[in-house]
Amino acid sequence: MPLFNQSIRRKIVGIALGLIVLMVITSMLSMVMSGRVGVLLDELTNRYIPAYGNLARANVYSLERALALRRMVIARMQTPPDEETYAAQLRVYRDSEPLVERETDAARKLINEIIADESTPSDNAALGRIDARIESAVAELRRELADENAKLLKQLDASDFTATRTTLAHIETLRDLFTQRIDAIRADMLKQVFASTATVIRQQRQAIIVSAIVTILAAVVGLVFALLVSSGITRPVRLLLAGTREVEAGRFDQPISVSTQDEIGELARAFNRMIEQLRQNERIRETFGRYIDPKVVQGLIDRPEVAVDGERRVMTIMFCDMSGFTAMSEGMTPRGLVKVMNHYFTVMSTPIRKNRGVIDKYIGDAIMSYWGPPFIEEAEQAQLACLAALDMADQVPTLQQQLPDLLGIRAMPAQCDLRIGVATGEVLTGSIGSELMMSFTVMGDAVNLASRLEAANKIYGSRILVAQATAAALKDSVELREIDRIAVAGQTVAQAVFEVMGRAGQLSAQQESLRTRYAEALSAYRAGRWDEARTAFNAALELAPGDGPSRTLLARIDGLEAHPPADWDGAWRMEQK
Incomplete structure (x- = not known):
């Protein structure tokens, strides 16, 4: 075949080009699979996990409001009343009020973005129920809590501490109910996070398996191609290797035959000249080794x-x-x-x-x-x-x-x-x-x-x-x-x-x-x-x-x-x- 009669340089370049083409095909397929996994990972990182974090922060801000309200009650019920602490906790109470709604709104927005994104698989029904439950918890309980909190502030201003205690107990009950609902919503949201994580892992494993299969196929094709192209090189190289082993074993009386006109043929002729020189050096060693x-x-x-x-x-x-x-x-x-x-x-x-x-x-x-x-x-x-x-x-x-x-x-x-x-x-x-x-x-x-x-x-x-x-x-x-x-x-x-x-x-x-x-x-x-x-x-x-x-x-x-x-x-x- 004309291909096998080319120089070693052209043979090697041909093998390299074939392997490069196979490598490019494998890389492109891997990039497509990796891009798919990247989209899923992006949704997990930028939507699922932040939504869960928003719900957690909403719960934290709600507890901070409850704590500020209790401190206000304690400050006003002291004798004499601690008006400075009362005023400070009142500011904390009022400043944290919009934060709960902001975090729940942010969580709902991310959940709705997940539902609206048709390029990624998700349990839209479960996410829709979570969205509805967030709206219910915030709309209903937050309104009732707001009414009771306003009522408590009026009772504190009127120094009606007996009514204040009753109202505070009712507020705590509503707060506990709000917290329980938010915790239940967070638990369901965490399940969705885990489900999305499992999907990412599954898609990643599929990408790895597909990439491995394609890589193996490319390697097999490349190996067959390399064997076909290198068949014209291996025979003289094997002869050269056999001669090298003879030299390694200390036998310098077997020159190798020159069967090609390419670079390996030149190397074989140089090898034969080296063997002759080694044969002369060995005779010197054998002669003087008995005396030195x-x-x-x-x-x-x-x-x-x-x-x-x-x-x-x-x-x-x-x-x-x-x-x-x-x-x-x-x-x-x-x-x-x-x-x-x-x-x-x-x-x-x-x-x-x-x-x-x-x-x-x-x-x-x-x-x-x-x-x-x-x-x-x-x-x-x-x-x-x-x-x-x-x-x-x-x-x-x-x-x-x-x-x-x-x-x-x-x-x-x-x-x-x-x-x-x-x-x-x-x-x-x-x-x-x-x-x-x-x-x-x-x-x-x-x-x-x-x-x-x-x-x-x-x-x-x-x-x-x-x-x-x-x-x-x-x-x-x-x-x-x-x-x-x-x-x-x-x-x-x-x-x-x-x-x-x-x-x-x-x-x-x-x-x-x-x-x-x-x-x-x-x-x-x-x-x-x-x-x-x-x-x-x-x-x-x-x-x-x-x-x-x-x-x-x-x-x-x-x-x-x-x-x-x-x-x-x-x-x-x-x-x-």
């Missing part, structure tokens, strides 16, 4: 200027080392050692990448990794690093069981374990090296501190130590125990060092007690109360006989007692790296 963390490779591709210029960022650094590696490697063949180390690095690298860390390098049996921008947000880097450390520690029992099977022996010459140090601080990121070979890495005091804390685990018999800045950034996401205040080699200012005991809320009662006892012992230790500290550390060892930090500080107390320091400040300075 894939996140770094992607970052260098996206922002190559970072590798040249370098940046200063706050990052969290982790050093992980295998304890017992030297003893374990002595009895292994080179092939067996490589097999063990590759398996060890695979097992320990998984938690790092699972927790969105970047592996910087493998140094012997050690792993250096880091967390921070632009790979993750600065606020969560410390938490992710500590969670990765806990996941790595959880892998140790399984690793100890796997290594003998991996080598085909019954037992390893020595059991392996982990030592992990974590520190947070400002570092320099960028490409460091020579003109011949460079490495994208991080440098700074935080890197050195993390390395020293990893080594400090040997001294304290611990597994995971974190620096003070890292602990401050954790925000109760893991359970910590303050171990000591130390100044590592290369630093002069001591800082608190913490052991990661477990995930938040997962400590046993024994571990909680151990942390409490150790904190008490550490406080006494820093204050130089050696006996108290020794007792508290021994209490901690009773809870956990293998607790390395308690054993370390107990041994240190013996040396401090034998050779008391001259300027003891509770901090320990490490001389060795």
Whole structure:
């Protein structure tokens, strides 16, 4: 069909014009229905409800007149008579007299307008009866009340209070009868208001239903029209979408066929050129991903200027080392050692990448990794690093069981374990090296501190130590125990060092007690109360006989007692790296 051979622009414009025509027809029908509802709503708002309000105000003005009349009687019957109040209430009485008739006349006028309007449905018979009842109530009772009120005023002027009381009682009876009739009329008028409201709601619902039906019909017609017009577009678009999904899945070896000469055909040819470029980039990633963390490779591709210029960022650094590696490697063949180390690095690298860390390098049996921008947000880097450390520690029992099977022996010459140090601080990121070979890495005091804390685990018999800045950034996401205040080699200012005991809320009662006892012992230790500290550390060892930090500080107390320091400040300075 010639229509399908047009450009995409003309196809889309044709669909749009057809939908606009259908939309205009639907809008016009909706406007007609809405106009009908608007007329009914206008009558309800401007006639029914105001008429009911006029009747209510007529009743109120009648009661105000009765109240003014009673106050006049009270003022005149006082001794001496209160002529000022009498005169004031007389003015109120006379001023309100025309108001009742004005409101009832206004109500009757609106009711007659409703009856006369043939464009809206209404119960004209009921409205006519209401009009007649208003006329009767006002004409008959108002005349009788006027006569009695005039009679009462003459009796007051003559100071005939006995007759005044009788006349006042009769007036009250007539007033009550007038009020009852007006209330009954108002009740019937309220029914008409409710009936008109129901009519408006019913008409509105009908308009909504009709509009919905017409809209659905227009949508169906428009959809059929759109399907017919777009049939020439969908096939090449589906081919393009299939190619996009192949690219999303990482498969770049399937170019899409070009079957049209319109804009989609041009897009397909550009897509094929893009696939070829992605295929080349993927080969680069696959090649370098074995030597550099894939996140770094992607970052260098996206922002190559970072590798040249370098940046200063706050990052969290982790050093992980295998304890017992030297003893374990002595009895292994080179092939067996490589097999063990590759398996060890695979097992320990998984938690790092699972927790969105970047592996910087493998140094012997050690792993250096880091967390921070632009790979993750600065606020969560410390938490992710500590969670990765806990996941790595959880892998140790399984690793100890796997290594003998991996080598085909019954037992390893020595059991392996982990030592992990974590520190947070400002570092320099960028490409460091020579003109011949460079490495994208991080440098700074935080890197050195993390390395020293990893080594400090040997001294304290611990597994995971974190620096003070890292602990401050954790925000109760893991359970910590303050171990000591130390100044590592290369630093002069001591800082608190913490052991990661477990995930938040997962400590046993024994571990909680151990942390409490150790904190008490550490406080006494820093204050130089050696006996108290020794007792508290021994209490901690009773809870956990293998607790390395308690054993370390107990041994240190013996040396401090034998050779008391001259300027003891509770901090320990490490001389060795």
